[in-house]
């Protein structure tokens with residue numbers, strides 16, 4: 001059994017704050033500042049360039065890839081780290097399309113995160129006018145997986161509502177018509193058990209600053225199924241994805257397996273911070289995390305629905321059909337969230353009217369959820385949100 005009191009004690013959580021936004025940016029692992037300080041002084045400071053070999057910086061993306069890979073059910077050696085998630089979406093989609101050269105349609109849904117759709121648009125534009133991005137309602141994805149689809153590009157858990165797609169079923173349907181899949185696990189990795197290998201996913205990508213707690217700007221990950229890892233050709237063919245980066249050949253030869261998905265110099269400081277977060281993940285079992293996440297989200301939904309009739313549940317009521325977040329609709333959702341933040345309950349807002357709350361069992365418990373429910377109830381009952389200062393939109397919502 002996971003000792004959640006022990007994992008909670010590993011995070012630096014400010015006094016007086018109930019942090020329900022770990023789905024956007026995970027909190028600081030207590031070990032991170034000292035680990036980074038040591039890395040900077042002992043490795044960067046003293047080893048200088050020799051740190052790439054001596055301190056193992058060059059091996060970090062694959063080592064951490066395996067640690068993240070454990071949480072998403074990947075085979076060892078088939079996940080690597082680097083770049084941002086948007087870049088990894090582009091890379092995975094480009095490689096998948098190249099493996100499917102006789103088909104030109106990418107299928108996605110309008111619950112996907114806009115950046116994934118934007119990256120696909122940009123890629124397809126450069127590939128040519130015969131390529132098409134087909135965007136349907138989330139409920140209509142399955143029936144739209146037809147013989148002309150090259151790649152099914154789907155985010156498993158909807159960033160606004162938390163609605164969860166069935167990865168195994170959609171992947172099986174895609175394969176049955178000869179399509180490949182690119183799964184975005186941004187709201188899945190560290191949120192619920194994922195089995196990329198078990199589901200037969202072809203490519204998977206995700207970020208590490210949300211549920212995985214790697215810190216702002218932490219790098220993304222990419223998984224390529226072993227059956228494609230030696231055939232997929234990266235469109236972003238940087239030197240660190242080359243077979244022999246230090247041979248300085250004039251032309252590109254893809255590296256071994258998923259290593260070819262590396263592009264340029266890895267973000268060593270960020271990867272070092274992520275290591276401290278992964279040390280905490282080593283203490284957790286994903287099945288325990290999921291069971292507790294469901295208990296916390298059920299407690300929250302019941303409490304809010306009983307106390308705040310103005311808030312309308314935007315997430316699936318069936319726990320099995322949602323990720324680890326709960327969203328409510330409210331016309332003045334932005335102002336209400338600002339009022340909540342002023343009272344120490346931190347969630348976030350997604351236009352046009354979604355108040356979003358993330359539940360992260362590593363550091364949120366029943367007492368936090370009870371306290372959050374009573375503060376939200378207060379803010380709603382007393383219309384604390386109805387003040388001009390709460391209605392001014394900041395750049396990041």
Ligand SMILES: *Cc1c(COP(=O)(O)O)cnc(C)c1O
Pocket residue numbers: 084085086087112113115116155159184186187207220
């Ligand atoms: C958070 C998120 C992103 C963000 O991409 P970055 O390049 O890391 O900024 C992309 N896609 C999805 C589905 C996300 O949830």
